[in-house]
Amino acid sequence: MPIPWLSLVIFFPLVSAVLVAVLPREASRTIRTLATVAALAEVAFALPLWWRLEPARAGWQFVEQRTWLPALGATYSLGIDGISMLLVLLTVVLTAIAVIASFRAIEKRAREFYALLLALESGMLGTFLATDLLLFYVFWEAMLVPMYLLIGVWGGPRRVYAAVKFFLYTMAGSVLMLVAILWLYFLNKNATGTPSFALDAFYALSIPPAAQWWLFLAFAFAFAIKVPMFPLHTWLPDAHVEAPTAGSVILAAVLLKMGTYGFLRFAIPLFPQASAQLAPWIVGLALVGIWYGALVAMVQPDLKKLVAYSSVSHLGFCMLGLYAMNSQGFAGAMLQMLNHGVSTGALFLLVGVVYERRHSRMIADFGGLWKPLPVYAAVFLVVMLSSVGLPGTNGFVGEFLVLLGAFRTNPVWAGLAAVGVILSAVYMLWMFQRVMFGPVTHAENEHLADLSFRERLVFAPLLILIFAIGVFPQPFLDRMQPALDRTLALARQRAALSAPGRVEIAVPGGLKVVIPPQPSGGTPPIEGTRR
C-alpha cells in the first residue's frame, strides 16, 4: 500500500499543533523552535509534489479514498492536480514564512498562536485537496475557527468587531453553499440512485438550467465573499487591519484564493451555463472591483488598509481571467492567484516590519525611510513593482495573460481592466513616495534598525519567487495548464450537454461572443479584421 502522502501533508501540521499546544507555557523558545521546525518540515513534505506530480496526466493523482459516512455516501477522498498542487505549495511556503515572521511580533500566548496557525494550515490544505464535497465543506468551515481566533485574540484594537464580522460574513456564504451541496447530492441521488458527495460524480451529472441558476448563485455567493468581490468586500479591510501580521499574510495569500479556487474548481465546471449567463455580471463586478479597489486604496492613510484594498483590485483581475473562459484567461488567473499570494503576502510582512518598530501603520507617521532603512526600502521597492505588474516580475506575466484572455473574449473588458494598470501605479508609487522618499519627517524614525538576518531570510524566498515567476514562468504554466485545460474542456462539455452546439454569451456593447466547444477561445468579429 502506498504512503497516504496527501493525508500526511494535511494532518502533519495539525499533529504538530497539538504538540505545540501541550508544551509548557513558559518554554517560549521551544515553542517557537518546534513550530518553525514543523512548518519547515511541512514544506519539505509538500515540495516533492512539484516534481512528483505528472501534470499531463488527466485527473486526480495521489488519490486516497476511505469510507467515512457510508450511510450518506460521503467518503474521505483526497486528490491533487496541477491547480491544487500550486496552491498547496503556496500555502505551506507562506505558512512557514508567517511562522518565522511572528517571532518578535507575538509575545502573549505564543503557544496558542503557533498551534492555531498550524491548525489553520491543516484546514487550508484540506480544502485544496478534498475531492468530496462534504469533506471540502468540513475543511472549509474548520478553517474559519483558527482564523477567527487569530484575529480576535492577537489582533489590533477593534479585533473583536473584525473577527466577528469576518466569521459571520464567511459563514453566511458557506451556509448557502451547504444547502447547494445538499441539493446537488439529492439531484445526483435521484439521477443515479447511489448516494455520493464525490466531485467526479457531480462532474458527470446533468443539471437542469433552472437548478443550475440557483445552485450557481449559492456557490458563487460563498466564493465571492471569500474572493472578495465588490460589493462583498467590506470584511476584508477590517480583518486585514486588525489581524496580526501573520494573520494578514495567510488571509491575503491563501484564504482569498479559496474563493477563486472555488470558482475554478466548482462553480464554473459544475454550472457552466449559469456561469456563462451570469458572466457579464460577474465580469462587471470584477471590473468595478479593479477600479474601485484601486481608487479607494489611493486615499487610504493606513498602510494595511491600502494593501487590503489593493487586494480587491488584484482579485478583480483573477475573476476577470476566470470569466474570460479561455486558456489564457484561466492560466493568467491562476498565475495571478500565486502572484497575489507572494507579493501581497510580502507587502503585509513589510508593513509588519515597520509596525514592530514603530507601532504605527499610518503613512503620515513615516517619510524618508529610505535613508535609515536602505535594505528594507529596496525589498519594498521590488515587492511594490511586482504588485504593480512590472515586466520581469511575476505580476506582469499574470496580468498580461489575464488581459489577453479578456481581450479575446471581449476587447472592452480588457480595455477597462487595463486602466487598473495605471491606477495601481498611482496608489503604490504615491504611497512609496510618502513612506520612503523625502527627508526623514519624524525624529524617531531616524535610527530605526534595518532588516535583521531573520527578516532577510523571511523575504528571500518571496523575492526569489517574484523574479522566478516573472522570468521563467513556463515551469509554473506547464504544471497548471493540463488541469486548467481539463477544467475548461469540462465546462464546455457540460455546457454542451444541455445546450448542444455552442454557448452564447451576450455581453454589453452589442457584441455576441460565441464559444465553440473546442479548446481555443473564440475571437469576436470586429470591423477591420479578416477573421
Next chain:
Amino acid sequence: MTLPLLWIIPALPLGAVALSLLLGDRLGRRGTAWLACGAVGASFAFAVRAALALAARPEEGRSITEVAYRWMQVGDFSANVAFLLDPLSAVMILVVTGVGFLIHVYSTGYMAHDPSFRRFFLYLNLFMFAMLTLVLADNLLLLFVGWEGVGLCSYLLIGFWYTKPSAAEAGKKAFIVNRIGDFGFLLGMLALVTWTGSLQYDALFSAAPQAFVAGGIAITVATLLLFLGATGKSAQIPLYTWLPDAMEGPTPVSALIHAATMVTAGVYMVARCHSLFQLAPISLEVVAVVGAATALFAATIGLAQNDIKRVLAYSTISQLGYMFMACGVGAFGAGIFHLMTHAFFKALLFLGAGSVIHALSDEQDLRRMGGLAKKLPWTHATMLVATIAIAGIPPFAGFFSKDEILHGAFASGHYGVWAVGLLGAILTAFYMFRLYVLAFRGGSRVSHEAEHHLHESPPSMIVPLFVLAILSLIGGWIGLPFQRGGHPFERWLEPVFGAGGAHGTMRPLSPMIEWLLIEVSVVAALLGIVFAFRAYLKDPSLATRLRERWPAVHRMLVHKYWVDEGLDALVVMPLYRASQRLWRFWDEKIVDGAVNGVGFLFEGFSVGLRLFQTGFVGTYALFLTLGAVALLLHFLRQ
C-alpha cells in the same frame, strides 16, 4: 559563421548590477566605476562585433535571431526571450552602448563626490540592460519588458536624490505618465496578438496584411494605441509633461535617459512597427501631426525658460517631435537618422550643461551665468559644436538629419507639416543660441561665491565631451549622397524599411527644388542664430522690449501654457476628491453600511426576542405549561 552572441550585450550590464549588489560597498568607488564602465564598454565592443558580423552578410541575410529560451506558452499564444539583430537594432545598440559608455565615463567624474556613488551606477547599469533588451528584443512583449524597465530606471534615477521632495515627485510623475502610455501599448499589443496570433516581429508583420483590412478600424485603433505608448515614452503631446520635471535627476541621467536613449524608444518602436503603421494611413497622419505639433509647441516653451536643463528638456521634446514627424510622413530612415545624430549632440549638450553646472557649484539658472567661455574653454568649445549641430548648420550632424526630415515632409506632400518644421527650426536655432549666449558670452552674472570655486571639469568629463563633439561634427556625414539610390545610412537600413527607404512613398523632387529646400532650411537656422545674438548680446534691451510688448505671451510661455496646473485642477484633484468620497461615503457608509445594517436588523430582532428571556424560572415554566396545554388542545381537536 561565428555567432554574434547577442544575449551577452544586455547581459553584461545586468551582470555588473548583480555583482555590485553582491559585493556591496566592498567594491569601493574605484572598483564600482571600473565595473560599471567596464561592463558597458564590453557591451559596446560586443555590439561593434555584432554590427560588423551583420555588415559582413549579404543584404538579404541581414537579420539574425537568437532564441534564449521560451518565456511563456499558453494555449496558442507563446512568446520567447529572443534577440534580433538587423540593421535597425544594430544602429540602436551602437548608439545606446556607445553614447552610454561615454556617459558612464563622464559620470565617474560628475558623481565623484556623491555619497550614493554605487547606487547611481547600479541604476545606470540596470538602465543599460533594460534599454538593450528593448532594442534587441525580437518580439513586442520582450520589447515591453525593456520598455517598462527603462521607465523604472528613469523613475529611480530622476528620484535619485530622494530626500529632495521635488525629485521624488518628478520620478513618480514620470512613471505614472509613462504608465498611461503603457496602457495604450499593452492594449495595442493585445489587439495585435489577438488578430495576428503572434507578437514576434516576423510573424506579426507578415500576418498583419492578411489579418487586417488596410486602413480599417482595427489596425488604425491598434496602431494608435501603440502610438499612445510612444507618446508616453518619448514625451509627445499629450504625455510630455513628465520630461521637463525629469530634469530633477542628475545631469548624466538627463543626458543618457532623457535625451539620447530612452526617450527615443518610442521612435524606435514606431519605426520597428512601420509595416503596421503603413497599413493604417490615418495613424501615420496622426503621428505626423502630433510630431509636428509637439516640435513647435515645445520649441515655443523653450524660448522663455531660464533653467539651462529645462531649455534642453523642451528642446529634446521638440526634436523628438521631428523624429515622429519623419515617421509620420513615411521617412522612417530619416527619423532613425535624426535619432542617431540627436543622440550625439543632445547628449553633448546635456553633458556640457552638466559641466557648467558642476563648475558653478550646482547653479542652473541662465540668468546667473554668462561669460563662461574664457573660464571653461573646453566646455565652451564642445558646447558650441553641439549648438551649431542642433541649429542645423552644415556640415554639422544635425543639419543632415533635420534636412532629410523636412525633405521627406515636403516630398510626401505634407506641406503644412513641412512649414511647421521649418518654423520650429528657426525657433530651435534661436533658443539654443539664446542659451549659448546667456551662458558663455557677454558679461559674467555669476554669484561671488560660485565665481570663487569656478573651475574647468576633470578629464574624465572633458574627454567624453570631446568624443561627442567629434561625433556631432562628423556623425551626419554618412548622410551624404556618396552613391546613387540613397546615402549609406539609408542603404544600411534598407533591409528593414524596404527598397527606396524613406523615398518609397514619395515623389522624387527635381534637383533644383531639393537645393532650394536646403537653402531655405539653412537660411531659417541662420535667421534664428542672428536674432539670438542680436537680442541677447548686441542689444539686450531688445529682449526686454519684446517681453514688454507682449506680456501675456511671455507669461504664457514662462508658465508652459499652464498645462501642469490645468491637469492638476482638472484631473488629479477631482480624481483624488472623488476617491476620498468613494471611500468615506460610498464604501464606509453605503456598502459597509448595508452589511452592518443587516447585522443591526438581526440585533433588533434579538432585542425583541430577549424580552421573553426574563431569567425567572417561573416565566419559563409558565411558557412550558402554555406550550404543553396548546399541544394537548391541538391533539384533542383531532
Next chain:
Amino acid sequence: MSAPMAVPLSWMLALSGVVFVIGLIGVLVRRNALVIFMSIELMLNAANLAFVAFARQLDSLDGQVFVFFVMTVAAAEVAIGLAIIVNVFRLRETVYVDEINLLKG
C-alpha cells in the same frame, strides 16, 4: 385481570389529574426553590399513579416497570437538584427563584 375492580379507573385518573395540577400550580406560583422541587415531585407521582392505573386496567406490566424508571430518575434528580439548591444558597443566601435570574455567579 380477574380481581374485581375496587376502585374504577376514572377515579384514579381524576386523582392523578388533581395531584398533577396541584403540582403544576405549585411550580408556577411558588418562589421557594425547595417548594417548587416538591411540586415537581408531586407531578411525577401523579404521572406514576396514572401509569399504575393503566397498567392495572390493561393488565400489562409495562406501566409498572415504567414507574420504577420514573422513581429512579426522580431520586437522581432530587439528589442533583438539592445539591444545586444547597450550592446556590451558599452563594446567594437565598433559594427564591425570582432572585436567581443571572447565570453568572
